[in-house]
Structures are given as structure tokens and as C-alpha cells.
Amino acid sequence: MSLQKTQSMIQAKNIGKRYGNDVILERVNVNVEEGEFITLVGASGCGKSTFLKMILGIETATDGELLLDGKTIPDEPGSDRGIVFQQYSVFPHMTVLENVIAAKGFQKSSITGYLFGKERKVAKAEASDMLEQVGLGHALGRYPHELSGGMKQRLAIAQALICKPRILLLDEPFGALDPGIRADMHALVLDLWRKHKLTVFMVTHDLKEGFYLGSRLWVFDKVRHDPHSPNAYGASITYDLPVGQTSAPLYEEIDNRIRPIPDISIDAQSATPENLS
Structure with missing residues (x-):
């Protein structure tokens, strides 16, 4: 007797998102099982928060399908998906x-x-x-x-x-907090994740935070580049890694992609008397 394969909770099938001529995301293909804790990292503007908003239901994909339990995610928020932003949404x-x-x-x-x-x-x-x-x-x-x-x-x-909610979405929730307070919040979120059996997606600019929290890390980055039209291509998930199993060289490579080191030679060439006047 063959075992029936269980369906993933979240399925992204060739997801693309653009605003006019600006391409934000392209070719995003990924599955998420219930109970996973995913951290999303990448350079500013690479579509991490946009993907989060698609799961919430306040953004829709331009191309492809985003499914929850095999059905298209409703184009409005629901009680099954809760979100916490960096800016406090309190009364x-x-x-x-x-x-x-x-x-x-x-x-x-x-x-x-x-x-x-x-x-x-x-x-x-x-x-x-x-x-x-x-x-x-x-x-x-x-x-x-x-x-x-x-x-x-x-x-x-x-x-x-x-x-x-079944799904908790965190959009840079600890970015404005001091390091000591952030450590306390990390412990809290991990405890709540386990206690409430949540599926968590968390956007962060802190790569160390991304590798510390949860069970899986996604890196959003552009595979294709056009120097004459920087918004012609969108980002996709270039790394999908289990937390805690990443070598130091790979960590440094990802960190450099997220926070590129300025090219000092180019900066020096541009610092001509004409440019400084």
C-alpha cells in the first residue's frame, strides 16, 4: 500500500510581483510545512516584506500561485494569519x-x-x-x-x-530595540512558537538573528542584473538553508550579498575636484 504524500501548508508556485515596469519578485518556488519557523533576509527592497504581505493577503502575486492548504490565499487578511510590524499598531x-x-x-x-x-x-x-x-x-x-x-x-x-492564528508574520519586529531587549524578545518568540505550534515567517535585516531564530532561512536576492535598468529583474530565493548548519565562508558570502562592501576605488575615482565642487 502506497503512502499518500501530505500537502504542504504554503506553496509558492513561480511567484512574480511587479509594480508597473518595476519587477520586485520573480520565479519564487518554495514549500513550507506547518510548524516551521522561516526567517527572511536580503538587501533592502528585494521583496521580503512584499512576500510577507502576500501571505497576509494585502498584496497579490502578478504571476504564479500562492496557496494555503492547496487553495489560493484570500486577498484580504484573516484571523488565521496574524502580523506584527516594527511600528507598534496599538491604540x-x-x-x-x-x-x-x-x-x-x-x-x-x-x-x-x-x-x-x-x-x-x-x-x-x-x-x-x-x-x-x-x-x-x-x-x-x-x-x-x-x-x-x-x-x-x-x-x-x-x-x-x-x-x-495558525501563521504569525513578523516584519522586522525587533529592528528598533536595543540588543539586550532583542535577546529577551528572541526567547519570547521561540517560546510562543513552540507553545502555540505556530508557523512563523520573520523578516529581518540582521543575518545573525536570521540564523539564530527558527528552523530555516531564506535569502532573497537578484540572480539577473541589468546595469542600465536596475528594476528590470526581481529577486528570488537564492538560498534556502536549515538553521545551524551553515559554514563560515557561506555565512560571509551571504552577509556580503545583503550588506555589500563599498568599492573604495570607485568612490575614490568619483571624488574628483569637479564632483566635489
Whole structure:
């Protein structure tokens, strides 16, 4: 008896994305299994966040197919996909607890985010538990302006997880945080990933962070280049690596692709008296 092959949770089939004549992504082919933690790295503007937004449903592919459980991803966000941005998406006039309850309310299609009666009581209990999990159990009555950057990001994560998503999307969530706070956030996200059995996609500009977190790292880069038309070709996934199994030379090669070293000779040639005047 032959075993039936299980279908991947996410399937990208020859994905392409362009805006007018500017090509952002091309020939992206990749499968993701449920429960994986993918980090996405690459130079600025190479389409990492665009790919994340496609999974969220606020961007659609120009070419190819992006499937969730074998079906085209809806062209709008859903409660099965939560997202956390670098900029905090919190309501300044609400307390920490009220912010998370409101996130639950919006899931119920409430225009205002307010819940009443039994629904609010249940949501309050769930929100309190979630805030405890992210380390904000002591700050339920505080307002966002009373929180540090790390605390605001914990709040944003609680808002995303209260809706019990299967997929958590993180778009450079720790870029503005100090190194010590980032280390705490890394531990938190890894703990929540395992505890809630999430499938995580995280964009980062920090290659060390990308290789430290999760289980798999993608490098977005352009394979084809046209010096006369830099936006004629898009990026694709040039490396798809298991975390923790990368040699030092390969790490340095990827790092140089993401953060190219300036050509000093070219800079020196351009620094002529005419150019400096």
C-alpha cells in the first residue's frame, strides 16, 4: 500500500510581483510545512516584506500561485494569519488589556472592537492569560505611552496571538530595540512558537538573528542584473538553508550579498575636484 504524500501548508508556485515596469519578485518556488519557523533576509527592497504581505493577503502575486492548504490565499487578511510590524499598531487611548480585548473584538467583525456581556468576560480572561504569557501580566492597566519599546512589542505580539492564528508574520519586529531587549524578545518568540505550534515567517535585516531564530532561512536576492535598468529583474530565493548548519565562508558570502562592501576605488575615482565642487 502506497503512502499518500501530505500537502504542504504554503506553496509558492513561480511567484512574480511587479509594480508597473518595476519587477520586485520573480520565479519564487518554495514549500513550507506547518510548524516551521522561516526567517527572511536580503538587501533592502528585494521583496521580503512584499512576500510577507502576500501571505497576509494585502498584496497579490502578478504571476504564479500562492496557496494555503492547496487553495489560493484570500486577498484580504484573516484571523488565521496574524502580523506584527516594527511600528507598534496599538491604540493609544486604550490600556494594555483593552488593546488586546479590542483585537479579539475586531476578529468578531465588531466595527469598534468593543465586546459586551459574556463575550467580553471571556475575551478579558483570554487577553489576561495572553498578556501573562508575553510578560505583561503586571501592566494590564497601563497605557501605551507608559510602556518601553520592548513592552509595546510584547503588546503587539499579544494582539496578534489573541486571535489564535495558525501563521504569525513578523516584519522586522525587533529592528528598533536595543540588543539586550532583542535577546529577551528572541526567547519570547521561540517560546510562543513552540507553545502555540505556530508557523512563523520573520523578516529581518540582521543575518545573525536570521540564523539564530527558527528552523530555516531564506535569502532573497537578484540572480539577473541589468546595469542600465536596475528594476528590470526581481529577486528570488537564492538560498534556502536549515538553521545551524551553515559554514563560515557561506555565512560571509551571504552577509556580503545583503550588506555589500563599498568599492573604495570607485568612490575614490568619483571624488574628483569637479564632483566635489
